[in-house]
Amino acid sequence: MRKNKTLGEFIIENQAEFQYSSGELSKLINAIRLAAKVVNHEVNKAGLVDITGSYGDINVQGEEQQKLDVLAHEKFIQTLSNREIVCGIASEEEESFISINSLDHRHQNKYVVLIDPLDGSSNIDVNVSVGTIFSIYRRVTPIGTPVTLEDFLQPGKNQVAAGYVVYGTSTMLVYSTGHGVNGFTLNPAIGTFYLSHPNMQYSEDGNIYSVNEGNYIHFPQGVKNYIKYCQQEEGDRPYTSRYIGSLVSDFHRNMIKGGIYLYPKSSKAPNGKLRLLYECNPMAFIAEQAGGSASDGFRRILDLQPTELHQRTPFFCGSKNMVSTLEEFMHKSPI
Ligand code: AHM
Ligand code: MG
Numbered sequence: 001m002r003k004n005k006t007l008g009e010f011i012i013e014n015q016a017e018f019q020y021s022s023g024e025l026s027k028l029i030n031a032i033r034l035a036a037k038v039v040n041h042e043v044n045k046a047g048l049v050d051i052t053g054s055y056g057d058i059n060v061q062g063e064e065q066q067k068l069d070v071l072a073h074e075k076f077i078q079t080l081s082n083r084e085i086v087c088g089i090a091s092e093e094e095e096s097f098i099s100i101n102s103l104d105h106r107h108q109n110k111y112v113v114l115i116d117p118l119d120g121s122s123n124i125d126v127n128v129s130v131g132t133i134f135s136i137y138r139r140v141t142p143i144g145t146p147v148t149l150e151d152f153l154q155p156g157k158n159q160v161a162a163g164y165v166v167y168g169t170s171t172m173l174v175y176s177t178g179h180g181v182n183g184f185t186l187n188p189a190i191g192t193f194y195l196s197h198p199n200m201q202y203s204e205d206g207n208i209y210s211v212n213e214g215n216y217i218h219f220p221q222g223v224k225n226y227i228k229y230c231q232q233e234e235g236d237r238p239y240t241s242r243y244i245g246s247l248v249s250d251f252h253r254n255m256i257k258g259g260i261y262l263y264p265k266s267s268k269a270p271n272g273k274l275r276l277l278y279e280c281n282p283m284a285f286i287a288e289q290a291g292g293s294a295s296d297g298f299r300r301i302l303d304l305q306p307t308e309l310h311q312r313t314p315f316f317c318g319s320k321n322m323v324s325t326l327e328e329f330m331h332k333s334p335i
Pocket of ligand 1: 092116118119120121122212245246247248250273
């Protein structure tokens with residue numbers, strides 16, 4: 001694959017590959033690309049202007065401050081709804097889903113988007129990278145009618161596309177439409193994403209485990225045993241620990257270097273912390289598309305049938321062999 005290709009060119013070239021191609025999905029990815037650039041601009045100036053305060057604070061100009069996650073939410077909603085390419089959006093920042101009315105009220109758009117507009121936002125104040133996560137489905141209710149909750153509560157295996165943006169040392173957009181995973185790096189000087197990481201792949205084995213070990217005593221026995229297994233020096237078990245506390249960044253590093261990300265349930269959080277629909281499912285889709293896997297410890301994440309928009313799930317994701325070893329530990333100590 002030629003490398004100095006822009007995201008715009010890539011989208012056009014690959015449109016035909018998509019089963020239901022009518023250009024709508026391409027327009028949708030284009031809209032996400034645009035919103036990502038806008039949010040990137042806001043994130044980059046977070047240290048310069050006074051926008052990192054909490055929502056509702058009054059800044060020096062006497063204007064109400066917006067937290068960056070609220071701002072990111074608004075930018076994505078605006079961009080996606082202005083272009084009339086989706087029929088509904090669900091966001092971490094909003095309790096219920098948003099139904100997008102087309103101008104003619106005919107509800108002809110077929111895609112719904114679920115989004116975490118700024119994940120890991122508690123990291124912004126300390127200049128650590130954050131991300132946007134998105135997930136795209138075809139609606140299941142008939143075109144021509146308003147969207148319903150059912151359109152959003154689909155198992156992750158139904159996703160037609162998913163991706164993330166990492167606002168890091170450089171800004172990258174990584175996504176998949178079910179034909180592998182490709183990563184694009186933003187050239188900030190000209191505002192263009194270039195294909196920098198074609199066909200991204202998880203190695204089958206890795207040597208990084210990423211978990212908040214501060215919660216160790218609250219973890220299930222299977223997870224504790226797995227962490228001990230990674231720590232014990234025996235033969236050539238070369239594990240190292242890396243945890244940023246920003247899912248997108250931890251995932252991105254592990255996909256490039258090989259590793260496993262763990263966010264188990266704990267005695268403090270009986271279903272874990274991460275949200276199935278707009279955090280775990282899109283990451284699981286990308287992981288599988290890159291040859292990795294994702295599990296709740298016992299079941300494939302993409303098979304889980306959601307029952308609530310904001311439901312949480314334990315999440316273990318990364319290099320295939322590491323996830324399956326973790327599952328073996330969970331089966332041996334299932335409680
Ligand atoms: P958020 O959606 O409120 O930002 O929370 C999700 C974040 C993930 O990015 C990260 O992996 C995790 O929370 C870190 O949680 P913890 O601080 O408990 O380790
Ligand atoms: Mg989040």
